Structure formats: C-alpha cells, structure tokens
Amino acid sequence: MPDDHSNVAPGLPALHTTLAAILGPENVHDDAQSLDLHSADIWSRGTATAALIAAPGSLEELSRTLAAITASGFNVAPRGAGMSYTGGYIPSLPNTVSLDMRRMNRVLSVRPDDMVVTVEGGCTWQALNAALAPHGLRTPFWGPMSGLMSTIGGGLSQLNAMFGAGHYGTSSESVVALTVALPNGQILRTGASRPAAEGAEKLPFYRHYGPDIAGLFCGDCGVFGIKAEITLRLIRAPAHEGYASFSFPTGESMLTALAEIARAGLASESCAFDPGLTRVRMRRASLAGDVKTLGAVAAREKSWLQGALTAFRVVRGGRNFIPDDGYPLHLVFEGRSATGVAEDVAAARRIALKEGGQEIENTIAKVIRAQPFPPLNSVLGPEGERWAPIHGHVALSQAPALFTAIQAVFAAFAPRFSQAGISTGYLFTHLETNAITVEPVFYWPEERFAVHAKAAEPSHLARLPVLPANPTATALVREARNEVQAVFTRFGCAHFQIGRTYPYLTSLNPAALALVENLKTHLDPEGVLNPGVLGLGAPL
Ligand SMILES: Cc1cc2nc3c(=O)[nH]c(=O)nc-3n(C[C@H](O)[C@H](O)[C@H](O)COP(=O)(O)OP(=O)(O)OC[C@H]3O[C@@H](n4cnc5c(N)ncnc54)[C@H](O)[C@@H]3O)c2cc1C
Secondary structure, X not given: OOXXXXXXXXXXXXXXXXXXXXXXXXHEEOOHHHHHHOOEOOOOEOOOOOOEEEOOOOHHHHHHHHHHHHHOOOEEEEEOOOOOOOOOOOOOOOOEEEEEHHHOOOEEEEEOOOOEEEEEOOOEHHHHHHHHHHHOEEOOOOEOOOOOOOEHHHHHHHXXXXXXXXXXXXXXXXXXXXXXXXXXXXXXXXXXXXXXOOOOOOEEEEOOOOOOHHHHHOOOXXXXXXXXXXXXXXXXXXXXXXXXXXXXXXXXXXXXXXXXXXXXXXXXXXXXXOHHHHHHHHHHOOHHHHHHHHHHHHHOOOOHHHHHHHHHHHHHHOOOOOOOOOEEEEEEEEEOOHHHHHHHHHHHHXXXXXXXXXXXXXXXXXXXXXXOOOOOHHHEOOOOOEEEEOOEEEEHHHHHHHHHHHHHHHHHHHHHHHHHOOEEEEEEEEEOOOEEEXXXXXXXXXXXXXXXXXXXXXXXXXXXOOOOOOHHHHHHHHHHHHHHHHHHHHOOOEOOOOXXXXXXXXXXXXXXXXXXXXXXXXXXXXXXXXOOHHHOOOOO
C-alpha cells in the first residue's frame, strides 16, 4: 500500500489486488520512491502523482492489465525509460496507473531471410543493436543518443532523430508492423504477414497494404494504444564509414551548409553545436571518459595499426581543436564502397568550404559513431544544473532565419538569464533530405528529480553538487521556452516528442483535426490513455 494513505483513490486497493494476480505482486509497485520516479520527467513534475505502477512481462499480461485498469475507471500513462521532457508520460490526474514497459524488453526474432527484426516495446536501442551486430545487420534508423536506456516503443511513440536519420529519416520510417494493445485489452495488428509453421502466428514482412495503419500509432505519444511488439526493417550494416568536421563563423552559415548537405543526401547523420554547447560539453567530459572513448574509437579501426594511428590523432586533436566562437558541424558518412564514401566526404567538404567552413579534426564525428549510446550523464549540466532541450524541425530553406529569430529571443532575455544563472546552447541535426532540427537547450540551477539520478551514472552524480529548489529560475526558463515555441510556430515547425508541450492540434486543418479526434474516440472511448497528451481529451 502507498506510503501516504491519505490520498487513496476509490477502487485502488481492488485494482492493486487484480493487477497483482495478473502480473505477480513483485510487478506492481506503490512505494513512494517508485511513484515519485514515475511522476516527473526530465523537465517537470506531473500535476498528480501516479497511483500505482504496473509492469507487464508479455503481450498477454499487457492486454489483461489494460482491460483491468480501464474497467476500474483508472487512467493509463505508458512509460518506456522515461527519458523524455515534454510531459508525455507523467500523470495529469490522480487515478493514473503508470504502465512500466521495461519488462517487455526482448528481441523476439531476427529473420535475415525476410530482413526484419521483431522486438517488444520496452526493448532498448542498445539491446537491439547488440542482437543485430552478429548478423552484420542494422535497422535503417538505429537509435537516438539516449539509446542505452530509451526504448523502441518510446522512440516510435514520439519519433526520434539521430543515427541513420540523415539517410533514412526517423524511427517510424523503419516500421514494418506493429502489435498494439488497446485500452480494452483488444490486440490490433498492422502490416502484411506471411504464413508460418503449422499453428504458429503469421510473420509480418511488409508494411504497406492499403492505408498506412501502423503510421497512425507512430508519433501518437501513446494516446491511441500501447506498442507491445514492433517489427522493423533491416539493412546490411554499411561496410565503410567516413568522417568530417568543420567549424563555421556563424550559425547561419553552418545551417546553410547543412541544408545543402541534406539536399544532396550525403551524410548518414550530422551533429552541430553552437559555441555555448561546445563549452558545456568540454567542461563535462572527464579524463576517465576520454580514455574509454579513445579505446572505443581505436577499436572500430580495421587493424591495430590503424587503431593506434587514429587514437594518436584523437589525442593530438585533444579538446582544443574547435575555435572558441565557432559553430562546429560533425558529419558521418557510410556506404558500400570506400570510394563512394570518399566521394560523399569530398562533396560535403566542397559545400562546407564554400559556405565559409574551416575543416577541423574529425575527432567528435568519430567519437559519435564509436560510442553511439554513452551513459546519460548529460541529463544534468557540468555543475549539477538542470538541462532541458526544446526543438523544432524546420524546412531546409528556413533554418538560418529560424536560428536568427531564436537568437533575438535569447538576446532579449540575456540580462535576466545572467542574473538567474541560466545559460543556453544549441544542437542541430538533419532529417533525410527535408528538414533540419534546431534544438535550443537550457541549463539552470535547480534541484534534480529522481529520474535524473536514475539516468546518470552514480560515479558521475557523486561528483556533482546537489542544488536547492529554484522555482524562480525555472519560471524564467519556462517563459523563454514559450517564446521560443512561438517562434517555432511562426516558422511552421514540426515536432517530435509532442507530449503536453507542443501545440499539435492547432497545427491541423479542420478535416484533419476531426479525423484525429474521431480516431481517439474510436480507439480509446473512455479517454484513459495519457489524457491531455497531444492536447487530446483532458487537463494539460
Ligand atoms: C541524454 C539524452 C539524449 C537524448 N538523445 C536523443 C536523440 O539523439 N534523439 C532523439 O530523438 N531523442 C533523444 N532524447 C529524447 C528521448 O530520450 C527519446 O525521445 C526517447 O525515444 C524516449 O524513449 P523512452 O523509452 O525514454 O520513452 P518515454 O520517455 O518513457 O516515453 C515517451 C512517450 O512515449 C509513450 N510511450 C512509451 N512507451 C510506449 C509504448 N510501448 N507504447 C505506447 N506509448 C509509449 C509515453 O507515454 C510518452 O508519451 C534524448 C534524451 C536524453 C535524456
């Protein structure tokens, strides 16, 4: 029973008993510490505390769990690893069960003959990549930087940028089929399936047969159903990689170059920073981290000699290879042949130099590939400050102007930021041949939540000061976030990780809005799944 008995919702003890019978008592939690962990994300606390946490271990358990919660009149907040920051899984109403998907973490099958892999929704990107590596296979989009902990179900629910996104787009572009559990326990399957052995479930192999039903559940932030099993497309892991880094005098010139590199389809992923974020990253990196990183970079080379030479170059490059006031752009290339990759690197170099870029050591580009899923220590700043990004996907032609507009917002806030100890930075990346992600990031002195302690390594946490609550600074960050959001809206930006933060519904025309609202009513008639998320159904 909960530590605090004063606030027990009616029906909770009975629901607890039912769920314990379905899942085993060890998979239903209501201790204050766990409820606290599930009631705040990386940015904010929910307006309510979760009543219970239920962790199903299979599709059948998930289906029965959902049916029991819905029948009891409770709400459901699905949670993967909890590595998001837009209010997507935190409770907005007191009678909410947090659905912990991390027990459904298996890679169910790798089928090289059909070039598909099937995982459970709570499987991490790290576990997926580890299972595929021995086959020489990969998914086209193969993970966000949080992939050590973050789940594929969470990633598809709010979409992802990063590894492979330059060539193949976001996580949902790789989906072949989904098995979705609906709030009444019903199981919905998407995609074309081929016959399997006598008596066995048919095997999905292709996404498209009529309207794209899987697509409806991608980016839904869990409001339409729970992704229980996910089948993703495979590709052969590219045999050759290339790296290049450039520093630009302004954000605008860097974004002009990145847009042209995106149009030309050259880089499999990109990662760019402003001088503010470069300073933070350099302050955070530790000597122990450097040694580990060096080992990982060297290990990727095809011979020990090449590895040693690369490690030498990384050391020589050190941390001081980026001009202090520059905008570094790090690019990774991949392909079937060394010549093809070299041609892509050369083409990107021509674009970068034309836009005023200066070539710098490609250390960071190499490190990004060598350690794609590092420990999630960046959930806090180098002095233990809180960290919160906000992002917009902008049309290629508009990226420089968007950056200029956000800079103007930050310039207006500068005196108040400086007084409150708030600093900002930017991260940029591209999505296929169509969009650039602009991600302003805030750092400010504020107390940490349980989720921060869960994400970062204990040894890293131990080095950071514990800061006191600072609602004044947080209110100022919120005000600035809102103003940046207004700029994103002015530029018609799209967003991943919509949660309870980005104004999705108002971006839709009336016919599209009616479709989304009717879908919600059809799939979740009681409105129990993540009320308020996407702006659907209940309190924000
Ligand atoms: C250090 C750090 C680095 C990051 N780097 C990246 C990056 O490179 N690229 C990027 O795109 N993002 C990044 N993120 C953001 C975030 O980690 C990703 O969006 C990630 O995919 C979230 O996955 P999760 O399992 O933690 O989902 P959660 O945060 O637990 O949930 C996300 C949303 O999905 C819903 N949900 C979760 N599981 C399911 C399910 N099985 N069925 C239905 N709904 C579900 C939740 O209700 C919620 O609305 C980063 C975050 C951190 C902290």
